[in-house]
Amino acid sequence: MIKKNIFIILGVISLIFGTVGIVIPLLPTTPFYLLSAYFFSKSSEKFHKFLLNNKVCGGYIRDYHERKGITLKNKINVLVLLTLSIGVSMLRIKNLHLQIFLGLIFICVSFHILKIRTLR
Template identity: 60%
Template sequence: MFKHFLFILGVISLILGTLGIFLPLLPTTPFLILSAYCFSKSSKKFHKALLENKIFGQYIRDYQEKKGISLKNKIIAISTLVITIGFSLMKITSPHLKIFLIIVFMGVSIHIIKVKTLN
């Protein structure tokens, strides 16, 4: 029963992570990492497919194995955050949503910076 729950959560987070590639307010990486974790506990087939994905498999493997993130990918990730959240902040009028986005930006940026940098 718990394996089924993790599998469904993995599929949902994979869908959300994929949507996050195209939607600036939706983060991609946390959902893909959650998918990898859920699939590692529920479906070896899906876990393997995710880790062998040509686009983001290596990034997930590096992160999951606690190797870290390359400097190039850290720069790309933080630059993408600045652009997408900056654009969103210019378009959104709600002060509460702006504060939320700033907190998300700070939290994700701090996490990326603190993760070990690969050579």
């Protein structure tokens, strides 16, 4: 029972971080959502179903967990949003070290997204 409650709390926390990550480029959304799905699968069928059936993120999570990849359309969407969010951040930040850091994050995340198997 204690383990179940801890997993629910961790699932909610990672879901919050993932949601915040939608608007903050340095905070990754997808890993936190996948972590939430894992915690909910081990603790609450209700929360797990809610996450998997969510019209905004459920399809991404199901594809990644069940089919071990993401569709080409979703890859393109992710890369466009990543480019826009990091690009705007780099333009607004005047510190060269932070711009370089954001550039490295962009390269690493883009590489990871491109490396994931493309579903048909």
